[in-house]
Each structure stands twice: as structure tokens, then as C-alpha cells.
Amino acid sequence: MSADYVLMKGNEAIAEAALRAGCRFYAGYPITPQSEILEYMSVNMEKRGGTFIQGENEIASMSMLFGASAAGARVMSSSSGPGFDLKQEEISYLTSNNLPAVLVNSMRYGTGDGEITPGQDSYWVSTRGGGHGDKRLIVLAPASVNECAELTYLAFDLAEKYRNVVEILTDGAISQMIEKCTLPPAKEHDIDKFDWTLTGKPLGVKKNKMNNLTNIIGHPAYSEMMLNKFKTMFSEEQRWESVMTDDAELILVAYGISSRVCKTAVREARAAGIKLGLIRPITVWPFPRKAFENLPESVKGFVTVEMSISSQMGEDIMMAARNSKPLYGCLTNVNIPKAKEIVDFCLDVLAGKVEPMEVI
Amino acid sequence: MPVYKTPKSIIAPSGCCGGCGHGIIQRLIAESIEELGLQDQVIACVDIACSEWSLDCLDYDHIAGPHGRIASVATGIKKVRPDKTVYALAGDGSSYVIGWTETTYAAVRDIPITMIVVNNGIFGMTGGQMNLATTLIGDKTVSSKAGRRRETMGHPVDMLQAIKTFDVEFAARGALYDTKHIDETKRFIKKGFENQRDNKGFSIIEVLSPCPTNWKLDPVDAMEKIKNENEKVFPVGVYTDRGGNK
Amino acid sequence: MADIIFAGFGGQGILTAGKILIDVAAQHGKNICWTSSYGAAMRGGTASCSIIISDEEIGSPYPEKLDILLAMNEPSYHKFIGDVKEGGYAIVNGSLMGGDVEYPADVNVYSVDATDIANSLGNGRAANLVMLGAMMKATGLMDVDTFGTSLNDYFEKKGRNTPANLECYKLGIEKAVKK
Structure with missing residues (x-):
């Protein structure tokens, strides 16, 4: 641990690391035990020139995220348990359009409303979930506050590298504890960096039409591209x-x-x-x-x-x-x-x- | 004598069923955008279902969103690219039924986008089921075969009456059943884009539009139905115009 | 290395006392981990936080046996005293303890009238600092003067310090008595 540490909760470390990774769009809905992420963003996002929106629900928040990602921003949302269930629809849409996004799932124990206390029973929804259709999320599981920051920072790069959804899978204990944390350096993200984004182009210039990629590039090109992506992520991104x-x-x-x-x-x-x-x-x-x-x-x-x-x-x-x-x-x-x-x-x-x- | 020119933004025919109003609406959007000189900076958001066809017809960056969430998708885009012209084109099922919450809060947040809602009183793409918000009492659909009954299926509701209380910039309803009303609809749509250009706030334009295929009427009778029945429940006109005075 | 629980009523500054302790311990090169009950538990009128201070990598953030219990009311004392190790420490708020409590022989119990002392200085919310003073004296976890200086710095950094804070802490050192 470097001498240059801060004391933070896991949730705060995730939020601050996201901002330092150039995340400039956050939309979410409160739910224990991750609400500090939303609260941190509400205080700090505008100071960094970004957009914070407390959504009317998870689905709307995720749809805003979908739009913001398509427009080229680095985007994040966070939730837990029943709230994370509601994000599944747009995870599928993000996948079908090859759009990057970082999501945080801070597990609380139980089925239905369950408990608000820590749990680890959202492993399936995280590793197998993501809505209908074929998709794979890279799922990073921090075990310390420092790792919350480190892996969130990494998550944005991975999301962009693979044009894929990356999930930070934490739990009520890791989210809520305070430890020493070394924060990564702040960087800015250029929303015009990629040629696949929606920018509002002049007539005559080739446009990006974001619909199901299956409609745009067709089968079997889509299936081959996705399978290659899944395989590459699987072989290249194992961490332990x-x-x-x-x-x-x-x-x-x-x-x-x-x-x-x-x-x-x-x-x-x-x-x-x-x-x-x-x-x-x-x-x-x-x-x-x-x-x-x-x-x-x-x-x-x-x-x-x-x-x-x-x-x-x-x-x-x-x-x-x-x-x-x-x-x-x-x-x-x-x-x-x-x-x-x-x-x-x-x-x-x-x-x-x-x-x-x-x-x- | 007026000279009709096809807007340059239109790069393919609408591909809709004969007598459908979607093609007219797409054209009104393209004309409005070009008359305001905004055609080189547009990002279009289209909902799943018949609105989605315009993705191939208009030469703008496009995104098709999850069904019902298009006002939210447009919100996300407008926040990231506030200097671009962002519009949402969606049906009445999307805007007023499954996505009513999303439409409501885009309006409440007063996001300076232009939202165009196609009110054809039915779920067109999925084969003509009842629309909770816009199918008239007595109208027969494949999910209300004996006609919509108030007792069991509720009643149609004029969502613009609600939206006008949300303190938005502009809310209006037009219709397509004759040239006078098409002209009026275009003025409303153009006003919606002007408001966005001037960063005034949320503008929503609903359009009473025929769906002859699912109404099982020929195109002319479909227009007559709008005039004689739908417009009685959903009156055309301006519901609110804040005039830029927030 | 110390496994610690601070407990009391909500509003007694339990969580803040814990945060002061980890702040100072971290400055002195220790690894720290602080965690509290959250959500609905916050509204039950009780507050507690677990703190681990260590030279090594910290495993579980939830101590199983305690080196130190700092109990700011009697219910908290009863709730946690059974978890204190043999030879460990319990610091109790004498102002809120009944006279008939029998303290265990194998735990070093120190008492200080934290609420009364803080009130007498017109700084009622600083009873937690009196407790911290008593704790440093009893346990020798850190040098009492160094901790006092750091505690003062903590409030200076927050921009809401008053001289009564350090005074409360010092009275805690002075007035704590072994039971």
C-alpha cells in the first residue's frame, strides 16, 4: 500500500475510481447496500463535467445509460438484488449493440426482497444472467476497498476493449467497509474517440444505425463475431x-x-x-x-x-x-x-x- | 404554385403498409429538420415496432431502443451531446403504456428533446392488439374481439392532458386525415425542433395516424375514422406552449 | 493488532469515534478495517462498528473475539462483553451503567463517566472522545499524547474543532478508573 492512501468505503472507492476512469454518465436508483455510489455520484459527477441522473426506475436508468454509451460516453450504473434484476433488459440490448458499460452489483442476501445484509447468492444472475440471448459479461469480484478502486478503473478499459458490459460484483460487506485505498490517476475520456458512436453526422456521411447487430451485419457474421469475442474474453481475462x-x-x-x-x-x-x-x-x-x-x-x-x-x-x-x-x-x-x-x-x-x- | 421537393434526408421509402401514417410523419420530420437547417447534426431514437422502420429511411445517426424506453435513451444521448438535435419517434404503446413512466420523467426533467408519438390506437407491429391508452371504447382488436369494454379493459386516456401539467415547453396533437391537418401537424413538429434548437425544454407532438391494416379498413375509411371517432376523444391542437418562459 | 467493537445508542458518536481511531491508526502505518451495521439496523436506536487494526493483511472484517470493547451504554455492554478475550479490555460509560453490574474478573474493565464529563464541559456530543481517552489510557493501544494530537488534527481537518474536544479526551484519560 502506497503512503498516498485515502480511507474510503468500498462503495465510495468504486464511485471515485469510475470518475477517475473518465466515467461521465451515471444513472441509477437507490437500494441498500450500494446507495453510497449513487450519493457519491450526485455530489461529484457534475464537478467533473458529467451527468448524474437519479432515475425513476432501474429500467429507465439503464436506458439512459444505453443512450449515453451509444453517444460515446463512459457510463456506469449500480444496484443490488431486486434492483439488479431490473437491469437485465438493457444488458441484453447493450450486448446486442456491442456497447460498453460498467455495472455494479453489490450483493445483498436472499430471494425476492431478501435481506439488506451481505450475501453471495447473485453469482448466477451475474455470471449467467444479462437477459435473454447469448451474452457474456466480464464479472470482476473485488475483495478489498483497494481492489474496488483498482477493478472499477480496469472495468472501463475492458468494457471498451471488448465493447461489452463489465460488472463489478461486490457484496454488502465489501461495499460498506472502510479501508486504506490508493486511488488511480484521473484521466479524461474522449467521446469522439471511436467511429461506432452516435455523433450527429452531416448528410451524406455514413451513419451509424444502432439496431440489433444481427439486423445490421446479419447472420452468421454476428454469431461468429460474438463467439470470437466470448472466446477471447474467456482466454485473456481470467484473473485470480x-x-x-x-x-x-x-x-x-x-x-x-x-x-x-x-x-x-x-x-x-x-x-x-x-x-x-x-x-x-x-x-x-x-x-x-x-x-x-x-x-x-x-x-x-x-x-x-x-x-x-x-x-x-x-x-x-x-x-x-x-x-x-x-x-x-x-x-x-x-x-x-x-x-x-x-x-x-x-x-x-x-x-x-x-x-x-x-x-x- | 408550391414546388414539392423530397427532403435530402430521405434516402429510402418508408416501407410501411399502404395507407399507414408513419411515412407521412417521417417526411414531416425530415422537412422540418431541413427547413431549420439542422440536418447535419441529428441523432434519431426510434422505438421498437413500426417507428423502427425509419431507421433505414432517414440519413441520420439512429438508435433503436428497448420497447418503451426511448425517451430515456434520448435523454442519455442529449446529456452526452447537448449540442446535437435529438429526437424520439415512438408509438402510443411505447410512449403511453409500457413506457409511460419513462415518457413522464423525460417530460418532468424537461429534457430539451423533441418527442413524436404516433397515436394509431393499436399495437401495429405485433398484429393489432388493443392499446390500453388509445384504443377507443367499442373498437375491435385481436385482443378485444367483441370491442373494448370499459368495465373490464378500462378506457382510453388523453395523456397530453397529463403531460401539460408537467410544465413542459410544448405539447400538441395533430392529425393526418386531410392536408389542412397535415400542415398543422408539420407546424407542431417544426415547433418541437425549433424549441430544441433554442434549448427551451421538452416538446412532445402526438399525431393521430391511421393503421388501415390492423383496423381492417381501407385507407380512406381509416382517415374518416380518425376524423369522426378518434379526434372526438383525442382533440387536436396545442395543449401547452410555454414560449420559453421557464 | 487489535480487534475492537464500539457500541452504544445512535447519536452518541459511535461511528465517528471509530473513524477517528482508524484515521489515526492508518496514519501510523497500520492496516485498518472499519465496518458498521447499516440500513434498517441504523434505525433501531443502537449503533456499533467493528474495527481491526493490524500490521498484517486483514482477513475477515468482523472480529470473532475482541481485544477491546468500548460500550457507551449498558445494553451494548451486555451484548458484547461475552465476546471479549480473556485479558482483553472493556471501556464502559459509567454515566449510563447501573450500579449492580458485575464485571467479569478475566477482563480489564475501565469506567469513565463520559456523558457527565462531556455535559459538564458543555460539549455533550463529545462523550465519545472521553471514551477514547479512557480507552487509550487503559489499553495503551497508542501513545496517549500522540493520539490526542492526531484527534485534534482530525477535527481541524474537518473544520469543526473546538478546544473542548481535546479537553474531553484528556479528561477521559484522567478520570478513567479500573473496576
């Missing part, structure tokens, strides 16, 4: 952190808030002579399959630690591990996992007291 996996007997797999507790669990287990390791996905899509290549023979299985009822990440782990080792589920649903519980669970696994989990 491996902790003490070299000689591990059991490898924990966790992201976001759970991964922090897992780090403590690894430390405590190692102090007691138990060889735990951790793979922390930083991108949950693309899931870091590369992290599971060339793991040592000592690994007896994987333990996924998630705040959900089902293991939402389980399929991805099994696929990454090519089903080679058993998977155990340490699923704490509404509760934030505790390091001791994780270590105890792993001891039970190693003692053969826990059945492997069937991913359903």
Missing part, C-alpha cells in the same frame, strides 16, 4: 489469486467477502499444521480455470465457501477441476463465514466425516 496452494491438501475456493475470511482460515490452519490453500477468483466470469491447472498431487479436494443456499459457484469449480477431485460445500447462506468454522469444516473433511457435495 492463489494462496499457499503449492502443498495444500484442501483448497478453499472463495471470492469477495468469503475469500477474506478464507485467508484468515488458511493462516490459522497453517499455524495448526493443517495444509489449507485458497484460490480466490478475481474474475468470476471468466472463471479462472487456469488457476486449477497443474495443482499438486497433495490436493485431496476443494471446499467452496459461499454465502448462498446452493453452491452457485460449484459447477464452475467442478468444470475448472475437470471433476478430478471431490468438492465440499461450506455454505453459510445468510451468515458471513467465520474462520474457525471453515477450519473445523476442513478438519471434518480431512477426517472423512463430510460427504462430497453434489452440485445441483
Whole structure:
């Protein structure tokens, strides 16, 4: 950590990093636990010459975002749980037009209205969601306030590089905590940088007609282009952190808030002579399959630690591990996992007291 | 004697059904824009359904938005490019039914865009279903086969009466059933673009427009229906004109 | 390294006291993590924040066993005292504690009449600073004078300082008594 830090909440770090990345359009609707992003933008966006709009609903906010992105701006919106559901329509439209946007999903636990407390059960809607049709979102999962800033800054570049929606998948714990954070340098984005934007061109000059790209370039050109994009994102953008996996007997797999507790669990287990390791996905899509290549023979299985009822990440782990080792589920649903519980669970696994989990 | 010239902005025929009003409306938009000299700076936002056809016909940057959200899409574009002429062209299902919230708040925010709403009293593109806001009582559609009944389907509602209370720059309704009304409609549309040029605020122009295909009438009878029935419920004229005095 | 909870009524400056502590600790090169209950919990009349101060990378932001509890009212004391480690510290606001509370023998309990002291200085909202003074004296978490200077700087930076703030802090140091 550089000496040049600020103390900020995760939400504030996301908002400030977005502004520094040149984001000049934000529209959103309040919902706990991410409202500080909207509030921060309401105070700071106009000072940087951008537009802040508190939308009448998520759909309208996202449609404004869709227009602003098409017009060339760097754009962001944020929500949580039921609010994020409502964004799905325009994610599909953004995808169908190859438009970049950065969205934040700060997970609260539960189905329906659920709780306002942290959760990790929007993994599916984030990694599989995005509305109807074929689409892939790059989904970045910060585990610290510093990473909130770092990954948000990166998200705008990735969104532009692939002309794709990039999601910051955080949770109520990461969003709400204050830590030291090193902010990236401020930069400006040129709205006339790209030739695909709506600029209002003179008669006779070739116009951009943004409709479903399928209508514009047709099949199979569209399908081929999208598939290539998905494949490139999948192979190029896997990010993760491996902790003490070299000689591990059991490898924990966790992201976001759970991964922090897992780090403590690894430390405590190692102090007691138990060889735990951790793979922390930083991108949950693309899931870091590369992290599971060339793991040592000592690994007896994987333990996924998630705040959900089902293991939402389980399929991805099994696929990454090519089903080679058993998977155990340490699923704490509404509760934030505790390091001791994780270590105890792993001891039970190693003692053969826990059945492997069937991913359903 | 007037000389009729095709606006340079029109680069293809409208492609709509025979007797449809959309082609006339597209032409009025193009004429208004060119008469005001705005043709080199236009960004057009069209809603899903029949409004979308103009995407291929007019030589402007275009975007087709999610159904009902076109006022929001136009808001986003206008905020990023405030010096450009941004208009929204949408049907009555989009503007007054599924997207009523989005239309309302674009008006409440007084975004200086020009919004043109095609009131043909029906869902045209999807095969002629009832429009909650604009299908008249008794009108037969494929989803109100015995005619619209107030008791079970509610009644048509004049949304301009609501919009005029939102303190917008300009709200007016025109019709296309004769040349006098087409001329008047054009004056309203042109006024909407003038207001935008002068950064005055939100302007909305609704146009009573025929859909002979789904009304199952020939084009002339469709025009007669507008004159004799629709206009009675949806009177033409200026609903509000703030005259730039915010 | 310290795992800490500050708790009390909403309006007692619990969250602010926590933010002052992390601000100063961060300036002294420590890693810090502050988190509070949010949303509906804010309206229940109770407030608490968890703070971790460490030389190492911080794992869970939610301490499982506490080195220090700072309780500004009796309900908060009862809620969290069971989580304090053996040999840990509890700083209580004597002004709002009943006389019949039996303090555990394996926890170092310090009491200071924070509300009364702050009120006597006409700075009622600074009871949290009295508590911070008592806490520094009791725990030695940071040098009391250094922390006082930093605390004063904190309010100077915010542009809303009064000399009574530092005075409250100093009285906390002076008046805290071990139970």
C-alpha cells in the first residue's frame, strides 16, 4: 500500500475510481447496500463535467445509460438484488449493440426482497444472467476497498476493449467497509474517440444505425463475431489469486467477502499444521480455470465457501477441476463465514466425516 | 404554385403498409429538420415496432431502443451531446403504456428533446392488439374481439392532458386525415425542433395516424375514422406552449 | 493488532469515534478495517462498528473475539462483553451503567463517566472522545499524547474543532478508573 492512501468505503472507492476512469454518465436508483455510489455520484459527477441522473426506475436508468454509451460516453450504473434484476433488459440490448458499460452489483442476501445484509447468492444472475440471448459479461469480484478502486478503473478499459458490459460484483460487506485505498490517476475520456458512436453526422456521411447487430451485419457474421469475442474474453481475462496452494491438501475456493475470511482460515490452519490453500477468483466470469491447472498431487479436494443456499459457484469449480477431485460445500447462506468454522469444516473433511457435495 | 421537393434526408421509402401514417410523419420530420437547417447534426431514437422502420429511411445517426424506453435513451444521448438535435419517434404503446413512466420523467426533467408519438390506437407491429391508452371504447382488436369494454379493459386516456401539467415547453396533437391537418401537424413538429434548437425544454407532438391494416379498413375509411371517432376523444391542437418562459 | 467493537445508542458518536481511531491508526502505518451495521439496523436506536487494526493483511472484517470493547451504554455492554478475550479490555460509560453490574474478573474493565464529563464541559456530543481517552489510557493501544494530537488534527481537518474536544479526551484519560 502506497503512503498516498485515502480511507474510503468500498462503495465510495468504486464511485471515485469510475470518475477517475473518465466515467461521465451515471444513472441509477437507490437500494441498500450500494446507495453510497449513487450519493457519491450526485455530489461529484457534475464537478467533473458529467451527468448524474437519479432515475425513476432501474429500467429507465439503464436506458439512459444505453443512450449515453451509444453517444460515446463512459457510463456506469449500480444496484443490488431486486434492483439488479431490473437491469437485465438493457444488458441484453447493450450486448446486442456491442456497447460498453460498467455495472455494479453489490450483493445483498436472499430471494425476492431478501435481506439488506451481505450475501453471495447473485453469482448466477451475474455470471449467467444479462437477459435473454447469448451474452457474456466480464464479472470482476473485488475483495478489498483497494481492489474496488483498482477493478472499477480496469472495468472501463475492458468494457471498451471488448465493447461489452463489465460488472463489478461486490457484496454488502465489501461495499460498506472502510479501508486504506490508493486511488488511480484521473484521466479524461474522449467521446469522439471511436467511429461506432452516435455523433450527429452531416448528410451524406455514413451513419451509424444502432439496431440489433444481427439486423445490421446479419447472420452468421454476428454469431461468429460474438463467439470470437466470448472466446477471447474467456482466454485473456481470467484473473485470480492463489494462496499457499503449492502443498495444500484442501483448497478453499472463495471470492469477495468469503475469500477474506478464507485467508484468515488458511493462516490459522497453517499455524495448526493443517495444509489449507485458497484460490480466490478475481474474475468470476471468466472463471479462472487456469488457476486449477497443474495443482499438486497433495490436493485431496476443494471446499467452496459461499454465502448462498446452493453452491452457485460449484459447477464452475467442478468444470475448472475437470471433476478430478471431490468438492465440499461450506455454505453459510445468510451468515458471513467465520474462520474457525471453515477450519473445523476442513478438519471434518480431512477426517472423512463430510460427504462430497453434489452440485445441483 | 408550391414546388414539392423530397427532403435530402430521405434516402429510402418508408416501407410501411399502404395507407399507414408513419411515412407521412417521417417526411414531416425530415422537412422540418431541413427547413431549420439542422440536418447535419441529428441523432434519431426510434422505438421498437413500426417507428423502427425509419431507421433505414432517414440519413441520420439512429438508435433503436428497448420497447418503451426511448425517451430515456434520448435523454442519455442529449446529456452526452447537448449540442446535437435529438429526437424520439415512438408509438402510443411505447410512449403511453409500457413506457409511460419513462415518457413522464423525460417530460418532468424537461429534457430539451423533441418527442413524436404516433397515436394509431393499436399495437401495429405485433398484429393489432388493443392499446390500453388509445384504443377507443367499442373498437375491435385481436385482443378485444367483441370491442373494448370499459368495465373490464378500462378506457382510453388523453395523456397530453397529463403531460401539460408537467410544465413542459410544448405539447400538441395533430392529425393526418386531410392536408389542412397535415400542415398543422408539420407546424407542431417544426415547433418541437425549433424549441430544441433554442434549448427551451421538452416538446412532445402526438399525431393521430391511421393503421388501415390492423383496423381492417381501407385507407380512406381509416382517415374518416380518425376524423369522426378518434379526434372526438383525442382533440387536436396545442395543449401547452410555454414560449420559453421557464 | 487489535480487534475492537464500539457500541452504544445512535447519536452518541459511535461511528465517528471509530473513524477517528482508524484515521489515526492508518496514519501510523497500520492496516485498518472499519465496518458498521447499516440500513434498517441504523434505525433501531443502537449503533456499533467493528474495527481491526493490524500490521498484517486483514482477513475477515468482523472480529470473532475482541481485544477491546468500548460500550457507551449498558445494553451494548451486555451484548458484547461475552465476546471479549480473556485479558482483553472493556471501556464502559459509567454515566449510563447501573450500579449492580458485575464485571467479569478475566477482563480489564475501565469506567469513565463520559456523558457527565462531556455535559459538564458543555460539549455533550463529545462523550465519545472521553471514551477514547479512557480507552487509550487503559489499553495503551497508542501513545496517549500522540493520539490526542492526531484527534485534534482530525477535527481541524474537518473544520469543526473546538478546544473542548481535546479537553474531553484528556479528561477521559484522567478520570478513567479500573473496576
